[in-house]
Amino acid sequence: MKKIVLTGGGTLGHVTPHLALIPRLKEAGYEIHYIGTENGMEAPKMRAVEGITYHAVKSGKLRRYHDWKNFTDPFRVIAGAFQSARLMGKIKPDVVFSKGGFVAVPVVFGAWLHRIPVLCHESDLTPGLANKLCKPFATRFATTFPECAEALGAKAEMTGTPLRPELFHGDKEKGLSLLGFDGQKPVLLMMGGSSGAQSVNACLRKAIPELTLDFDVAHICGKGNLDAELEGTPGYKQIEFLDADLPDVLACTDLVLSRAGANALCEFQALGRPMLLIPYPKGASRGDQILNAKSLEKRGLCRVLLQENMTPETMVKEIRETWAERDELTEALRNAPPADGTKRVLELIEEVQK
Numbered sequence: 001m002k003k004i005v006l007t008g009g010g011t012l013g014h015v016t017p018h019l020a021l022i023p024r025l026k027e028a029g030y031e032i033h034y035i036g037t038e039n040g041m042e043a044p045k046m047r048a049v050e051g052i053t054y055h056a057v058k059s060g061k062l063r064r065y066h067d068w069k070n071f072t073d074p075f076r077v078i079a080g081a082f083q084s085a086r087l088m089g090k091i092k093p094d095v096v097f098s099k100g101g102f103v104a105v106p107v108v109f110g111a112w113l114h115r116i117p118v119l120c121h122e123s124d125l126t127p128g129l130a131n132k133l134c135k136p137f138a139t140r141f142a143t144t145f146p147e148c149a150e151a152l153g154a155k156a157e158m159t160g161t162p163l164r165p166e167l168f169h170g171d172k173e174k175g176l177s178l179l180g181f182d183g184q185k186p187v188l189l190m191m192g193g194s195s196g197a198q199s200v201n202a203c204l205r206k207a208i209p210e211l212t213l214d215f216d217v218a219h220i221c222g223k224g225n226l227d228a229e230l231e232g233t234p235g236y237k238q239i240e241f242l243d244a245d246l247p248d249v250l251a252c253t254d255l256v257l258s259r260a261g262a263n264a265l266c267e268f269q270a271l272g273r274p275m276l277l278i279p280y281p282k283g284a285s286r287g288d289q290i291l292n293a294k295s296l297e298k299r300g301l302c303r304v305l306l307q308e309n310m311t312p313e314t315m316v317k318e319i320r321e322t323w324a325e326r327d328e329l330t331e332a333l334r335n336a337p338p339a340d341g342t343k344r345v346l347e348l349i350e351e352v353q354k
């Protein structure tokens, strides 16, 4: 039986593409192992998947702020590299697929020490630090954006992102009933990243009286971000996070307001939903979301509102304009290259082993 090690973590964006690949890898007869951290978002998500062996290793984190852990993390990364190398020797996989994120670095290095072929995937328009560090040890690179494949050079190819097939099979009526909406008004879905989006949450809440004149608003606000005062507001439903119900809610969504995390973007793109994006600002992050959003905007696939220009008034105005342009946006999305990279990534997983 062939064996594959999957790795990646930190936020959910480094995890959901694996969920798209796992059923197909099982069909292809792979024994599947996942190497992640003890406490990252990948741990509960992957431990819940049947038929996968989860291995936790030590890992560091790149922080853009002062934290005492910045001094201890390099030692954790080194410890993680030794743990990963040992695991590679024990599991002896035929191939490793890495989605990036800080946990992937020691795993990819460990694979290289054992001469195990590695396919890395980068979701953003520019390679993240973890993937840059992994580059010398990777056999091939798959990317979501053409700009990123170009930046990574000969090893890289634009494939799109593996997307979970269940996202395309939601039930509109179930979605409406879950949200408590009657389907009379168009549904506006606000989705932050996997950890929510505090400033967009606050701005959206101020705009709710105006927005609910035209839309029913479903608001995925992130864990711990519910606003008790707004519970029961007609036409407004807050949800911390959606798991199995996400496809149904997507099926009843007419318009999307979102951060510009690469995976969410590809999902909305593949579903053909008109979107207004408010990318996570530079400084708070490496600015990749601004580049992701601008790349789509340049191709006429979305509208963008920068956070520095975001007020409840500009948000309402931009949402109305995006709604007015919905037919053009949907048509452009329909004509864009397919965002789902599942098939090509599976082919590359085979190719790197030859």
Ligand SMILES: CC(=O)N[C@H]1[C@@H](OP(=O)(O)OP(=O)(O)OC[C@H]2O[C@@H](n3ccc(=O)[nH]c3=O)[C@H](O)[C@@H]2O)O[C@H](CO)[C@@H](O)[C@@H]1O
Pocket (backbone or CB within 6 Å): 011, 012, 013, 014, 016, 123, 124, 191, 192, 193, 194, 195, 220, 240, 241, 242, 243, 246, 260, 261, 262, 263, 264, 265, 267, 280, 285, 288, 289, 292
């Ligand atoms: C703050 C930060 O550093 N964000 C980065 C992180 O995004 P982050 O992981 O937050 O966001 P992404 O949009 O890439 O992925 C979120 C994933 O979570 C899923 N989801 C979300 C909400 C929910 O209720 N249920 C659910 O299943 C989405 O469908 C999607 O698959 O990784 C992305 C990919 O490298 C980057 O582009 C982002 O800049």
